[in-house]
Amino acid sequence: MTLSHYLALSGVLFAIGLFGVLTRRNVIGILMSIELMLNAANINFVAFNRFLYPGRYEGHLTVIFIITLAAAEVVVGLALVMAIYKNLKSVYVEDYNILKG
Amino acid sequence: MTEQIIFYLLAAVITLAALGVVLLPTLMHSALCLGLCLAGVAGIFASLGSDFIFAAQILVYVGGIAVLILFVVLLAGSASGRITRQINAQWLPALLLCGLFGWAFLKIVAHFSFGLAPQSAPEPTVRALAGLMLGDYAVPFELISIVLLASMTGAVLFGRRKAE
Known part of the structure; x- marks a missing residue:
């Protein structure tokens, strides 16, 4: 397996996630698509680290930071979704047109 | 194989x-x-x-x-x-954009011909990662824990009932 294979896989995954972010009406679906895009970036980091810099681990460290930040992002995002859902009774983003809940 | x-x-x-x-x-x-x-x-x-x-x-x-x-x-x-419909009305431009992105990405990967195979067998990474986390990258590591704490506090703040 060469580096190109992994890069192609991550490109396809990122494109699918981008399509989900652009077209999903459901806000939870948008959050899930963002997770797909972050995972595509993680595959790139690990693959470049493995093939271009064997013996160094900064890429792995970056992936750990990204995973942690994704967890934080999803926790805050879902808490916000629940808070908005309690007020508006809707999970579709076109209903979210006021800042004051 | x-x-x-x-x-x-x-x-x-x-x-x-x-x-x-x-x-x-x-x-x-x-x-x-x-x-x-x-x-x-x-x-x-x-x-x-x-x-x-x-x-x-x-x-x-x-x-x-x-x-x-x-x-x-x-x-x-x-x-x-x-x-109800789960996909919004802009799915065709989005599909074109994502197709363009994927095509361009694959062209770039093919152009730079990253066709190299791994040069060495994989090694255990835990010890080296721990050395990095507590050595050169100690400050970002601590910052990440502050971010986690802040996000947890924020989630509790958003999730609780309003005190009335």
Whole structure:
């Protein structure tokens, strides 16, 4: 397996996630698509680290930071979704047109 | 040969599950597909020889984030997913944009011909990662824990009932 294979896989995954972010009406679906895009970036980091810099681990460290930040992002995002859902009774983003809940 | 078979199986699982996340109308099925896709990405990490990331991916993503999203789907979901349209009206420009992006990305990858094979066998990474985390990268590591604490506090703040 060469580096190109992994890069192609991550490109396809990122494109699918981008399509989900652009077209999903459901806000939870948008959050899930963002997770797909972050995972595509993680595959790139690990693959470049493995093939271009064997013996160094900064890429792995970056992936750990990204995973942690994704967890934080999803926790805050879902808490916000629940808070908005309690007020508006809707999970579709076109209903979210006021800042004051 | 075994390596190729495993890689293409994992790639097929990841791609199909990601398409399921994006295209399935019922949110519950999307969340289950997300768990499958994240597990496939963990398999890719394992095939790249990064053992700690593999474990972290399973623990945090499959065991944490996917389950959290499932909970929210159960709490905030409704049965309207099957009846109402789940894709907005701009799907054709979005499809064109994503197709353009994917095509350009694959052209770039092919142009720079990253056709190199791994130069050495994978080694255990945990000891080196711990050295980095507590050595050169100690400050970002501590900053990450502050971010986690802040996000946890924010989630509690948003989630609690209003004191009236």
